[in-house]
Amino acid sequence: MILAGGVGSRLWPVSRTYFPKQFHKLLGPRSFLQSTLLRAGRVTARAPILVCNEEHRFLVAEQCREIGVEWDQLILEPEGRNSAPAIALAAWYAVRRDADAVLLVMPSDHLISDEAAFAEAVKSACVGAAEGGLVTFGVTPDRAETGYGYLEVEDPAGGLQKVRKFVEKPDQGLAEEYLAAGNYMWNSGMFVLGARSYLDELHIHSEQMARFTGQAMEEAQKDMDFLRPGAAFVDSPADSIDYAVMEHTHKAEVVPVDFGWSDIGSWAAILDESPRDEQGNRLCGDVVAVDTRNSYVHAGKRLIGTIGIDDLVVVDTTDAVLVAHQSRVQDVKTIVEQLAAGARSEHLYHREVFRPWGSYEGIAEGNRYQVKCIRVNPGASLSLQLHHHRSEHWIVVKGAARVTRGGEVFTLGENESTYIPRGEKHRLENPGKLPLELIEVQVGPYLGEDDIERFDDVYGR
Amino acid sequence: MILAGGVGSRLWPVSRTYFPKQFHKLLGPRSFLQSTLLRAGRVTARAPILVCNEEHRFLVAEQCREIGVEWDQLILEPEGRNSAPAIALAAWYAVRRDADAVLLVMPSDHLISDEAAFAEAVKSACVGAAEGGLVTFGVTPDRAETGYGYLEVEDPAGGLQKVRKFVEKPDQGLAEEYLAAGNYMWNSGMFVLGARSYLDELHIHSEQMARFTGQAMEEAQKDMDFLRPGAAFVDSPADSIDYAVMEHTHKAEVVPVDFGWSDIGSWAAILDESPRDEQGNRLCGDVVAVDTRNSYVHAGKRLIGTIGIDDLVVVDTTDAVLVAHQSRVQDVKTIVEQLAAGARSEHLYHREVFRPWGSYEGIAEGNRYQVKCIRVNPGASLSLQLHHHRSEHWIVVKGAARVTRGGEVFTLGENESTYIPRGEKHRLENPGKLPLELIEVQVGPYLGEDDIERFDDVYGR
Numbered sequence: 001m002i003l004a005g006g007v008g009s010r011l012w013p014v015s016r017t018y019f020p021k022q023f024h025k026l027l028g029p030r031s032f033l034q035s036t037l038l039r040a041g042r043v044t045a046r047a048p049i050l051v052c053n054e055e056h057r058f059l060v061a062e063q064c065r066e067i068g069v070e071w072d073q074l075i076l077e078p079e080g081r082n083s084a085p086a087i088a089l090a091a092w093y094a095v096r097r098d099a100d101a102v103l104l105v106m107p108s109d110h111l112i113s114d115e116a117a118f119a120e121a122v123k124s125a126c127v128g129a130a131e132g133g134l135v136t137f138g139v140t141p142d143r144a145e146t147g148y149g150y151l152e153v154e155d156p157a158g159g160l161q162k163v164r165k166f167v168e169k170p171d172q173g174l175a176e177e178y179l180a181a182g183n184y185m186w187n188s189g190m191f192v193l194g195a196r197s198y199l200d201e202l203h204i205h206s207e208q209m210a211r212f213t214g215q216a217m218e219e220a221q222k223d224m225d226f227l228r229p230g231a232a233f234v235d236s237p238a239d240s241i242d243y244a245v246m247e248h249t250h251k252a253e254v255v256p257v258d259f260g261w262s263d264i265g266s267w268a269a270i271l272d273e274s275p276r277d278e279q280g281n282r283l284c285g286d287v288v289a290v291d292t293r294n295s296y297v298h299a300g301k302r303l304i305g306t307i308g309i310d311d312l313v314v315v316d317t318t319d320a321v322l323v324a325h326q327s328r329v330q331d332v333k334t335i336v337e338q339l340a341a342g343a344r345s346e347h348l349y350h351r352e353v354f355r356p357w358g359s360y361e362g363i364a365e366g367n368r369y370q371v372k373c374i375r376v377n378p379g380a381s382l383s384l385q386l387h388h389h390r391s392e393h394w395i396v397v398k399g400a401a402r403v404t405r406g407g408e409v410f411t412l413g414e415n416e417s418t419y420i421p422r423g424e425k426h427r428l429e430n431p432g433k434l435p436l437e438l439i440e441v442q443v444g445p446y447l448g449e450d451d452i453e454r455f456d457d458v459y460g461r
Numbered sequence: 462m463i464l465a466g467g468v469g470s471r472l473w474p475v476s477r478t479y480f481p482k483q484f485h486k487l488l489g490p491r492s493f494l495q496s497t498l499l500r501a502g503r504v505t506a507r508a509p510i511l512v513c514n515e516e517h518r519f520l521v522a523e524q525c526r527e528i529g530v531e532w533d534q535l536i537l538e539p540e541g542r543n544s545a546p547a548i549a550l551a552a553w554y555a556v557r558r559d560a561d562a563v564l565l566v567m568p569s570d571h572l573i574s575d576e577a578a579f580a581e582a583v584k585s586a587c588v589g590a591a592e593g594g595l596v597t598f599g600v601t602p603d604r605a606e607t608g609y610g611y612l613e614v615e616d617p618a619g620g621l622q623k624v625r626k627f628v629e630k631p632d633q634g635l636a637e638e639y640l641a642a643g644n645y646m647w648n649s650g651m652f653v654l655g656a657r658s659y660l661d662e663l664h665i666h667s668e669q670m671a672r673f674t675g676q677a678m679e680e681a682q683k684d685m686d687f688l689r690p691g692a693a694f695v696d697s698p699a700d701s702i703d704y705a706v707m708e709h710t711h712k713a714e715v716v717p718v719d720f721g722w723s724d725i726g727s728w729a730a731i732l733d734e735s736p737r738d739e740q741g742n743r744l745c746g747d748v749v750a751v752d753t754r755n756s757y758v759h760a761g762k763r764l765i766g767t768i769g770i771d772d773l774v775v776v777d778t779t780d781a782v783l784v785a786h787q788s789r790v791q792d793v794k795t796i797v798e799q800l801a802a803g804a805r806s807e808h809l810y811h812r813e814v815f816r817p818w819g820s821y822e823g824i825a826e827g828n829r830y831q832v833k834c835i836r837v838n839p840g841a842s843l844s845l846q847l848h849h850h851r852s853e854h855w856i857v858v859k860g861a862a863r864v865t866r867g868g869e870v871f872t873l874g875e876n877e878s879t880y881i882p883r884g885e886k887h888r889l890e891n892p893g894k895l896p897l898e899l900i901e902v903q904v905g906p907y908l909g910e911d912d913i914e915r916f917d918d919v920y921g922r
Binding site for chain 2: 368
């Protein structure tokens with residue numbers, strides 16, 4: 001099962017609530033989620049169970065489609081409750097089909113460089129899980145990291161064994177002691193566990209969580225390709241699997257590993273995992289760097305010029321730029337918190353917003369108007385809808401559009417336009433084989449996305 | 462006379478060839494040129510003679526109009542030849558009307574904080590100029606600056622006196638010696654000189670420059686409100702007044718001054734002249750700064766978030782971002798040189814381009830299309846024109862447009878649109894009292910600004 005929730009606020013401004021880090025392709029042609037799915041596919045022939053936020057269902061679907069992965073089940077959380085309840089949803093789903101089901105639990109934002117070693121470790125862990133153990137992976141630390149929790153183990157060079165103790169994220173001094181001691185390992189956040197065994201332990205240590213997640217899965221509704229747990233889910237306490245179960249259970253076991261693991265927790269981690277040039281830089285996109293060293297510079301659609309800088313992270317997106325010292329990248333979430341406190345939107349949305357039918361991007365806005373570029377996938381269709389407060393001008397600049405406007409249906413080609421008056425029912429479709437691109441100019445006193453009355457929607461929205 | 466040429470490449474990305482620093486409002490509601498014009502108006506009742514690049518004529522005109530300054534003459538250089546020939550153009554113009562004319566020569570990108578002291582200094586300098594002297598202002602240095610040339614003087618606390626020696630920009634050690642010596646002053650680049658006297662000296666020390674500029678002014682053509690020197694101007698050697706005349710003439714005099722002078726040569730100078738917050742920062746625009754010190758952060762239309770940075774300059778514009786250490790801001794021109802060498806455009810144009818009738822801004826572009834936001838001033842009119850390679854869709858989003866399309870003339874209001882087919886003669890006017898704003902979607906195989914055939918243009922283009 002893949003945990004595909006989470007918002008990745010420390011990778012702002014690329015990662016945002018409605019398009020968080022696991023869906024971004026920051027280190028190659030695959031997103032972190034896609035890499036995780038492909039990695040899972042190499043250790044088991046079973047189709048994955050995914051748990052993600054309701055808002056991300058079309059992103060997950062599109063990313064699975066892109067790499068040809070079919071899921072066993074995609075479970076939608078109406079809101080995030082941290083990892084323990086999410087794993088419980090998958091466990092309830094799994095035990096109902098197979099009382100002896102064993103789950104390999106993988107967050108969707110981890111990197112593993114030695115996949116053969118990972119496969120071996122999973123095999124060992126499965127032995128423990130088959131006997132009722134809740135097995136975690138303990139990663140051999142290569143530095144005194146303060147960003148991870150630790151596991152104290154008996155034999156860091158041994159195989160499957162009991163966990164002596166879970167320890168919280170340490171301060172620098174303690175982290176150095178752990179590193180020196182040699183029998184402390186990073187708590188990786190991946191698990192192999194019998195679904196039944198997990199639910200039993202959850203029942204003991206967080207009875208409410210076990211009960212409400214179970215009830216939610218009993219009341220779950222199929223919605224197209226998705227599974228929606230019942231409303232009881234939001235009554236469950238929110239907690240991580242470590243706090244809710246692992247730190248309390250007597251069944252905690254660990255497989256010590258050294259397979260090149262990283263959670264992509266910050267921009268510094270992205271830099272660590274990137275190939276660098278001779279100056280120690282990772283320059284992505286259109287960058288002119290003069291006397292720049294040991295820096296991560298990520299250009300979006302704009303040119304970035306740098307001069308005389310060291311150890312910086314510079315990340316540009318359409319509507320926000322981050323300039324941070326590498327030693328402070330953990331504090332990117334401080335900015336996200338300030339944006340949230342200011343009721344802003346740069347931590348929630350990108351300018352380009354993905355929809356099941358394609359995407360739209362705001363390209364200009366003024367008093368009483370805004371301009372969007374709309375891209376519709378071949379064969380896709382927007383809902384039949386109307387707006388109470390705005391008129392729309394559509395100019396097709398690529399491909400072909402089928403337009404429903406009131407009682408008419410007609411086709412527009414490249415360089416053709418139409419006008420949708422305020423209050424008129426309309427629908428936009430791409431009947432062609434190529435992507436459709438059009439420029440939409442909206443005019444009216446209120447231009448919010450929520451001025452939409454939907455009459456028919458092929459995506460069940 | 463005001464020297465309004467120059468490209469200010471060290472203030473990239475705000476300053477660009479076609480909209481350079483003197484026209485920007487970086488330190489308050491007036492541009493550097495406007496501040497200079499207003500300063501000139503406080504020391505003399507005479508209307509200014511301006512010399513600027515041909516490409517900037519409408520910018521100069523608009524900025525003069527904005528502050529209610531009427532010029533005596535606006536002389537257009539077909540290309541920049543540095544300061545000596547530019548001053549010669551003004552001198553030829555002035556002596557023709559008044560053989561005893563005295564010019565106060567002011568670059569358009571200087572700041573002076575004590576304007577009363579400046580007025581006093583100009584009075585002293587006029588005494589010298591009336592007797593044939595070429596008088597410069599020597600600024601009391603307050604640091605060992607390596608970015609300026611120096612003047613060696615007899616009595617740094619005295620009044621008008623002969624210059625002992627001009628010295629080039631020193632290295633750090635020499636600059637410190639000059640500061641310690643006490644009788645070295647910064648060469649400010651402002652002058653008071655008799656026009657006749659200047660031309661005579663120019664004739665002695667750079668005969669070709671005197672001859673070609675004189676010939677150019679004899680052949681000068683009036684063009685609307687502008688004066689265009691003849692083609693001989695480009696035959697003149699290019700040089701600064703210091704190199705061409707001041708370092709050689711025996712008539713060089715100096716008035717030592719201490720009136721809070723700064724040339725705005727770099728982003729560090731902008732920071733020096735800005736009010737700062739408690740952390741020593743100057744934050745302009747939409748900035749969220751966390752643990753940021755002694756930095757200049759200039760947000761354009763986007764949010765900038767900073768964390769844990771010191772002594773940086775961060776400047777954001779629509780299509781380019783600069784991140785530079787303050788100690789290296791002199792090297793911004795290195796980036797500009799690299800852009801020029803790469804045949805790019807980010808050092809030449811902004812996304813928003815100013816025209817005599819208003820402005821346009823590219824807001825999106827794709828294969829075979831681009832989208833612009835066009836703003837037309839009340840009463841203004843674009844040329845009657847046609848395009849061979851593109852069609853245009855216009856949607857009025859603010860104000861009213863009068864459209865000529867082939868034989869028709871009609872008016873469009875807000876939320877109305879029209880289509881200009883490829884090859885059709887057309888004109889856009891704003892007949893109203895409010896600014897007109899429209900969205901233009903261009904479609905065609907070639908979308909360059911140079912696909913324009915003009916038939917009639919009220920601005921003589």
